Amino acid sequence: MHVRAQDLEAALAANGLRLTAARRAICRVLARSHDQHLTATDLLRKVKRASPGVNLSTIYRTLEALEGAGLLHHVHLGHGPGIVHLSEATDHHHLYCERCGKTVDLPLPELGPSLRRLAARHGFRLGGVHFAIAGLCQACAAESDGPTKLGP
Amino acid sequence: MHVRAQDLEAALAANGLRLTAARRAICRVLARSHDQHLTATDLLRKVKRASPGVNLSTIYRTLEALEGAGLLHHVHLGHGPGIVHLSEATDHHHLYCERCGKTVDLPLPELGPSLRRLAARHGFRLGGVHFAIAGLCQACAAESDGPTKLGP
DNA sequence: CTAGCTGCAAAACCTTTGCAGATAT
DNA sequence: ATATCTGCAAAGGTTTTGCAGCTAG
Numbered sequence: 001m002h003v004r005a006q007d008l009e010a011a012l013a014a015n016g017l018r019l020t021a022a023r024r025a026i027c028r029v030l031a032r033s034h035d036q037h038l039t040a041t042d043l044l045r046k047v048k049r050a051s052p053g054v055n056l057s058t059i060y061r062t063l064e065a066l067e068g069a070g071l072l073h074h075v076h077l078g079h080g081p082g083i084v085h086l087s088e089a090t091d092h093h094h095l096y097c098e099r100c101g102k103t104v105d106l107p108l109p110e111l112g113p114s115l116r117r118l119a120a121r122h123g124f125r126l127g128g129v130h131f132a133i134a135g136l137c138q139a140c141a142a143e144s145d146g147p148t149k150l151g152p
Numbered sequence: 153m154h155v156r157a158q159d160l161e162a163a164l165a166a167n168g169l170r171l172t173a174a175r176r177a178i179c180r181v182l183a184r185s186h187d188q189h190l191t192a193t194d195l196l197r198k199v200k201r202a203s204p205g206v207n208l209s210t211i212y213r214t215l216e217a218l219e220g221a222g223l224l225h226h227v228h229l230g231h232g233p234g235i236v237h238l239s240e241a242t243d244h245h246h247l248y249c250e251r252c253g254k255t256v257d258l259p260l261p262e263l264g265p266s267l268r269r270l271a272a273r274h275g276f277r278l279g280g281v282h283f284a285i286a287g288l289c290q291a292c293a294a295e296s297d298g299p300t301k302l303g304p
Numbered sequence: 305c306t307a308g309c310t311g312c313a314a315a316a317c318c319t320t321t322g323c324a325g326a327t328a329t
Numbered sequence: 330a331t332a333t334c335t336g337c338a339a340a341g342g343t344t345t346t347g348c349a350g351c352t353a354g
Contacts, residue, residue, distance in 0.1 A: 118262065125290075
């Protein structure tokens with residue numbers, strides 16, 4: 001099983017943060033959506049179903065608090081808004097298709113020493129998963145090679 | 153030697169685009185700054201030294217035209233504005249320090265088969281250099297491990 | 305001549321911030 | 330009781346767009 005809303009709430013409390021209705025609602029949505037890629041606005045829409053009064057700035061401030069407590073990260077897949085990721089789910093990187101936006105989760109163990117060693121050679125330690133690794137998915141790559149292969 | 157301004161101008165013309173004073177100035181700055189990481193605003197500042205009247209929207213529109221003609225790409229290192237890269241210089245990827253913003257160029261051959269093969273296993277072709285690979289540079293990684301190691 | 309380019313101003317987009325009032329502890 | 334959190338509204342930084350006039354071809 002995955003992180004439950006109450007785990008998130010407990011962690012908030014443990015970090016000296018207050019448990020408000022808005023935060024409870026946000027934690028619930030986060031726990032329930034652990035396998036999705038939600039933007040702040042997506043999150044607001046879902047939170048509003050339970051607590052209609054919540055404002056987007058509360059979403060951002062709560063995300064900031066949760067991120068500060070190490071409970072989640074935000075990830076940039078490409079242009080546009082960042083998405084939210086529970087920290088338990090940061091065991092994978094993201095492959096992101098620059099053309100169609102498709103993403104593929106890339107288990108960190110699979111990333112293995114290869115990229116890490118390469119980065120280390122330049123004095124870098126590979127960061128978390130804050131930015132995706134961009135490329136083209138199969139479909140878009142094919143389209144890019146022969147754009148009108150099958151066309152009239 | 154690297155791409156010259158007149159090469160860029162010729163390529164513009166070859167793509168049916170008009171050669172205006174603003175575009176000439178932009179091409180000159182781009183050619184001269186091929187080894188730098190310029191944002192649109194940086195570019196404007198430099199262009200204005202030769203052509204004071206030029207507007208930021210002209211910069212964006214010209215970059216769009218040049219990008220459409222395959223002459224340059226824009227790259228996102230992290231949060232904040234994108235930077236501009238002549239296509240001839242897209243033979244390297246970027247390592248980007250999430251903390252201090254330092255970047256290191258990573259020759260594509262050095263990226264080697266490792267990451268490429270990993271991406272291929274998921275049906276992806278590693279894209280250009282549109283987004284950087286994020287991590288922590290040596291200094292920031294050290295600081296992150298022992299924040300107050302040397303402090304008072 | 306006319307399609308395309310320009311400057312200006314205004315908007316779009318995502319995110320952050322100031323403030324006065326409400327709330328958890 | 331009081332430090333923290335909230336909603337609202339307004340601003341922030343980057344990029345895009347509408348429009349009327351200018352210019353390259």
